[in-house]
Amino acid sequence: MRFVTFNICGINNVLSYHPWNEQRSFEHMFAVLKADVICLQETKLQPHLLKREHALVPGYDSYWSFSNTKKGYSGVAVYVKHGIKVLKAEEGLTGQLVSPDSKKGLTYQQLYERQRERDGSSKSCIGAYPEGNPQRLFQVDSEGRSLVLDLGFCVVFGLYCPSTATEGEERDAYRDDYFGLLEERVNLLVEAGREVVVMGDLNVARELYDSAEGMQALHKAKHITLPTLGDKEEGRFVEVFEKLNPGQCKSWREAKVGRRVFHRLVPDLLQDSCRDKHPNRPDMYTCWNVMMNYRPGNFGSRIDYVLASKGLKVEDADILPHLEGSDHCPVYAEVREPDACQEKDNRATQGAANQTKQASSSAPNSFRPKLFHRTNKQFVQTTSVMSMFRAQTPPTKGITKPKAPSKSTAKKQAAISSFFQKPDPEAAVVSTCVSDVHTKPLGQSQSPAVSPNIESTYQGCDAGAHATREGEDTRPQMATRLDLPEPTEYLDIAERVEEAEKVASQWSKIMTKKPAPVCAHNLPAVLRTTRKKGPNQGKHFWVCGQNHSLQLVGDSYKASADPDAKGSQDDTSARCNFFQWK
Incomplete structure (x- = not known):
């Protein structure tokens, strides 16, 4: 299964860049990325701005999280390919947001506990929620940064972690809380025996050599020694860098809360898929400062990851820096399910196939979590009443409406x-x-x-x-x-189509703008507004649209620039005396 993460820096802008501008569709983008599960960060949307082409990408189901604090800020979306069953889906990291499965407005955690007490297990909530002040936990999930999906063989986190670029005590506290809660929940899930995939823009450069700016600053201050060009060409850059600068590498890991959390999770619990597959590759950056045009020179940082727990086998992983669209590039990892889960799924699929014929893998799943319907219900069925009428087969000529049967000819019980x-x-x-x-x-x-x-x-x-x-x-x-x-089926359709066309015609007449009246020249009049102070100020009226008037000079009319002068109706170049209030 191929997991892809991509910070698109605005869902309405990404399709304007090469190569996505060739077809301008997310279907084309996902086909190029060969994504089975793809997480997009920084969608920068509000629920009322979500469009059909965003929500219903052919071949995929989508799940969304929006910011409740700022407009056009943050936002995460996860798309899952048809044929991959999503058992449960949650918005947020802490379980303190209201669950769409609850009719009483319960949070995910409250609903989970109630279902566990009643049934022994929860059918709609994932569980393993971190503990803490509910109000503070709710604030952590209020910026639309997290989605959690249960795919059966693993739990997937789609994340957009807070950046270190925004300074201030309040943001520092928020960022520390976010990473602490992420670490706690991943630990709880792993302890419960679940496999975990964490992917997204984590806004953390794991190692010093994952940040070009960090290396440059320390090198200018003569605090680090860089490997030679030969070491880089021989594929020993990372190995030599860590040997030359052990103290600075350790200080880098411990300088920020996000880095400390990262190194407690990796490599003890999670695998850094790209670094594990390319351990000595230098300059493996995923984000660049495009305002300074640093991307062509590959002066950036590695802050986008696909992390997988130890029970999942990562068969391939890499970055895709040649695919543009934002200041980030896509990152992918191909993960194989555990053998036990794969055998169990195969047995379940085989048993279902023996009972009934299953739909193809490209067909949408019949079961979808409530989180899908809460966001996308406005797009799932959007057929209008008029289109329903017009989609019917036209009635056949030659069929006339039968007369209603009289009481004397009505069918009676046979003797x-x-x-x-x-x-x-x-x-x-x-x-x-x-x-x-x-x-x-x-x-x-x-x-x-x-x-x-x-x-x-x-x-x-x-x-x-x-x-x-x-x-x-x-x-x-x-x-x-x-x-x-009586053959009334066709007649009912004909009547419905005829009635629908009549209604459409009436509405078009009502909504059509009335044409302008004609003046004495039989030409369209122009609309003016009364500017003179008085009872008629602001009212609209129609007058002749000619550009100049004729004024009597001696025995003949001559053109005059005086707008109050009146011309002859017989002269088509002069303004006539037509006047009409609107």
């Missing part, structure tokens, strides 16, 4: 004596044929394309009646001509 009378075989066959046509579901053999009109149906049944008279099967039939069902 007992009729059971002993031999019915007309022709009528019986006609009844049987037409009944077969109209009792099947709409859209099958009774569609207008197959039965062009009722008369052809009678003709086909007449032929069948003739064949029956010549055949050997002459068993009596109970039906009579009065049993013919």
